[in-house]
Amino acid sequence: MRPFIPSLQSLLAFESAARHLSFTRAAQELSVTQTAISHQIKALEDRLEIKLFTRKRNTLALTPAATEYLRSVSEAISMLAIASDNTRKKVVNTVLVIACLPAYAVHCLIPRLPDFQRRHPDITVHLSTSANFDEFDNNTHDVSIRYGSGRWSGMRADLLHGETFFPVCSPQLLESLGSEGSEAERLARFVRIRTYFYSLYQDDWPAWLDAAGHSHVRFAGESVFQLQLTSQAAAVEGMGLAIGRTPLIDRDLARGTLVAPFGTRVASSSSYFLASTAAKSKLRRVELFREWALANLSLPKADGASA
Template identity: 70%
Template sequence: MRPYLPSLQSLLAFEAAARHLSFTRAAQELELTQTAISHQIKTLEDRLGTKLFVRVRNALSLTPAAREYLVSVNDAISVLSLATERTRKNKTNTVLTVTCLPTYATTCLIPALPDFQDRHPDITVHLATSATFDEFERNTYDVAIRYGSGRWPSVRADLLHTEQFFPVCAPRLLDGLQGRQPAEVLKALRQVRTYFYSMYQDDWPKWLEAAGMAHAEFHGESVFHLQLTSLSAAVEGVGIAIGRTPLIDRDLARGQLVEPFDVRVNSSSSYYVTSPTSKSKQDKVRAFRDWALSYFSHAT
């Protein structure tokens, strides 16, 4: 049997009467007669099997059951009001699920999102991050900013950023080191290393070899988990770290990081805006892909 649901009119009558503690004022608000309000309340009480109002010395008050019921009634009316307003204004709420690596989210995507939201106010972005590449294999997302070769099965991938890596540090660490040889500069600074689980993943050896300083020495070493923390350490002056474009572009532009040397190494990996082929033609996915390709091409 279908459960009993009171009419919306009786719920509105109850809510207004409970709020005003007056049938007369409730009737005025709802543009009904006091008799009509009384009838709605009486019908509701009969169906609920409990009293909702009591009169004490000509003053109206709520019973304990009514106070408890009023909380749920208010919630229900609020939900209906919001849904009605959205429908009346003919606004739809399209959700787009985007996933990417944490460092990319923090340094690149989140600062750019206000531009996307201004251009597509009807799309709500749900941003998820994962430090492991396994998450991207599940294809539970609409769009992913993926890092790698660009060759993944059943995925559309468009090149978003190429990558270069090179040492960066806070400007103040170079005070007094101007004019010195690169090897001397490194020897005066603490090396910031980045590891993922048990492996170093910062490409210091590749850069040192490319710069002709494979056997360079440092003043010390500090080790951080993930690029997000090692780059933050570099900004705060902990030492010199390997920075990677586009992750450090904003910090370089703002002067929070500087590039002490003129040797950059091209990476074999890049960033791609991707989507499962089954979703790649959806309007919301196409909107984000077109925006990302345009926005970041002008940002670099």
């Protein structure tokens, strides 16, 4: 069966108009008329049988369906542009597409990726990050670093890390609040940093407080951040006490930008896995990345950070 793919001209028109929220600016960028942009968008909407744009008081806005569609279209156009540029320059290489959670990408994967590139200069890495767990099921990538049970239908999953979680803060904040009093009294001096993530019912604070015997502690205040990545950054900057999760905080603990002022550590029921479909797991580029990842992401590092 022939794949259902709209014309490249209509996709380019949509991507530009969606990015600028303006048919006029899209026309200028693509060196066509505004009427041509309108025709391409209308043709795409007819082909998809959905509405992509709405107008309110001369303001252009994306529909919810268009917002989701834009992410995939932008990534596809970017990959086409890179592949075409490499072909034009007669650059022969292999592309490895990796999907990863943002916090893991920033704190664990990216710091070590240069080593993979040095070992395999013929492989070009495309790293896609998303905090939406459902996006890992679309399998448009070659391999992913996923968080969960490791039991995903039709997938090969290799364990990278277990996980524990516990409170962390900056050493400067800890020093400013002092060490006098009981553990509960010291906890109560902190502003608590909480993590909001739409796929979770609650963050890790209730489980840790129960395990430590401090479920009734009243904190000095509370701040809420979306995603572990931003909560951890807020803790590093001294905004309060956050729940840190290994391996995401290992580098900060090793460097001393974060400290763990309380002893209780709770083992998580979820872990980090290297995952790919059964078919893609046999690709040479995936095999090379798996071999490297299991050797370099899942073992303690010389800098003292455990992975």
